[in-house]
Amino acid sequence: MNEPFKTQRLYSLDALRGFDMFWIIGAEEIFHKLSEITGAPFWQALSVQFTHPAWNGFAAYDMIFPLFLFLAGIATPYSIGRQLENGSSKKSLLVRVIKRGLILVVLGIIYSNGLQILPLNEIRFPSVLGRIGLAYMFANIIYLYTSKRGQIIWFGTFLIGYWLLLLFNSAPGYAMGDLTMEGNFVSYIDRLIIPGKLYLGIHDPEGLIATIPAISTALLGILVGTLLKQTTAEKKKTTAIQLVIIGVVLIIVAQIWNLVFPFNKNLWTSSFALQCGGISTLLMAGFYYIIDILEYKKWAFFFKVIGMNSILIYMSGQFIDWTYTTNAIFEWLGQLVGEPYNALVLVFCFLTVEWVFLYVLYRNKIFLKV
Template identity: 75%
Template sequence: MKQIINPQRLYSLDALRGFDMFWIMGAEEIFHKMAEITEAPFWHVLAVQFIHPDWHGFAAYDIIFPLFLFLAGVATPYSLGKQIEKGETTNSLLFRVIKRGLILVLLGVVYNNGLKIMPIEEIRFGSVLGRIGLGYMFANIIFLYTKQRGQIIWFFSILIGYWLLLTLGSAPGFPMGDMTMEGNIVSYLDRILMPGRLYLGIHDPEGLVSTIPAVATALLGIYTGNLLKNTTEADKTKTALRLVIIGASLIVVAQIWNLFFPINKNLWTSSFALQCGGISMILMATFYYIIDILGYVKWAFFFKIIGMNSILIYMAGDFIKWSYTASAMFGWLGQLVGEPYNAVVMVFAFLAVQWGFLYIMYKQKLFLRV
């Protein structure tokens, strides 16, 4: 069924954000459990795509994190842009952007370490939320103080500058351009600059220096948001096609760059940023075309519920034992199904409990805003 949607709100943005968070909530376990149970090549291939490569390389699961940051950028012209149109001053918006970014950094520290006092050297400061916060913050500052041309210049300057940093630098005792975990310049700088502990001892996948190219990911989202926001009703389909073409072009460039500058999520290499940016643009165009252009909305409600409270469901996993609730409410169903597929049933129960919680929050109009 088609539905007329509010042109002032990008329904597809909430839906795609929810689709992204759906996998973070634990949906990837469906493929892992099916691969374990059936040992079928089909399920094994899917399961492998939901495991991060150890270092170089790319899997479908790698898109989850940068897609979320990209979508934060897409929202910028709608959120900050709306405030600018209302006449709010740049300084007041700057304060709001910095405040939100730092709150996300703080929430990331809480997510990693819990609410307990510990020595600084035992605290892990690098986090997913921290990178989102800093990437969002700096990209939004660029948005506030530059026009689109300036934003594009910043985008390419960041990616090229980061490439030069990695190819011309290295840790002491390693050859120039070393890209190993021990020898690359980015991990080395994190070991010097970052307080506390790094996730892998000598490297943190959410380190400080590798957050620099993440700013470019958010800027690409801002570029996409500008295109969508400024599109007339008659040109919506053209805009969706334009996003697909740009996205595909970025993926091609990323694959060429990958030949001498590897795609690497741990380092958020420039080739990785382009690869994920291209995929993100195509996903955004697809959701936008189906939902906001064709008007097929009802199917996306499931994801919208998740997308409108994405930070809440991410943080809740650190404080609520969803598996306990799922077992208490649906354990009987797992017993009815029996071995070995009860494990798959309980993954669906785990997801259902979380979604039910978010639905109640949605109905009560309770949203965690940062």
């Protein structure tokens, strides 16, 4: 752990990353508990939105993972790009990018399996952090060695190429273009090449081949980050408008593509990548406008504290029993409130304990950097 490099930062970027992580670290339980307690259709509908569809479909909760990868891409021009401007060689930055990507893969394996020795066939190698690491790595290599035009070409090539890969292939015994969990070509290839076990036995939602379109998600973030970094003070509102237009166009294209290539987080389909990319761009435009243009920042400090230590709080669940800690401190409050709302109150207590932990680290300038 150490202090982050003192480079130009977007307050809105850290805040949006924290907003994203807020739902990962337990906030979605607010809606699940309200749905269970009240049985009201409104809360039940929100609860469904914070649950992943079993296969095809799209819910708000599907945005969490792609948004984080998109934001990692936005950070690239402010980190790798800044170091290029300061004279760092592409070779040294390439080594750093590959190292960071592989460290995230290793952290992902630890997250999925814990710190224990297991037989090879019981180890799950794919992970959320692993996909972020690989997609980040390849997107940053493209950033280092291609122009903006080249990045756009790679962005489209990965999405179209992935669609064609699934469209003209299938698992043995299934019709060409089959998109079921059993019959799609991507899951079949993962079953052949990935050692250990897959999360769903015959499929892993963080499998290797579906990393291809995820690279496009990271590249979109890089392109948005480049636009933001090159924006002068006088052009900030223009950039915000451009981001809104880009986001809307991506969502429209995604909806059309969804008709023939359905939204599917498990396969990270090209339509899903564009849908999430469009929404992510709109979210970035909104946070950028409110925080960096209008300069309403105080409300976002809560999220910034989370966003500055996103990897640490994500990994912490494997080493810290947050539920035990919450009950040890706040069980009395749950008893005072009583059934059925004590469960909801303890969700807020759970989030408070995590946030205070992150705030102490923030105040002491302790940040986990990979």
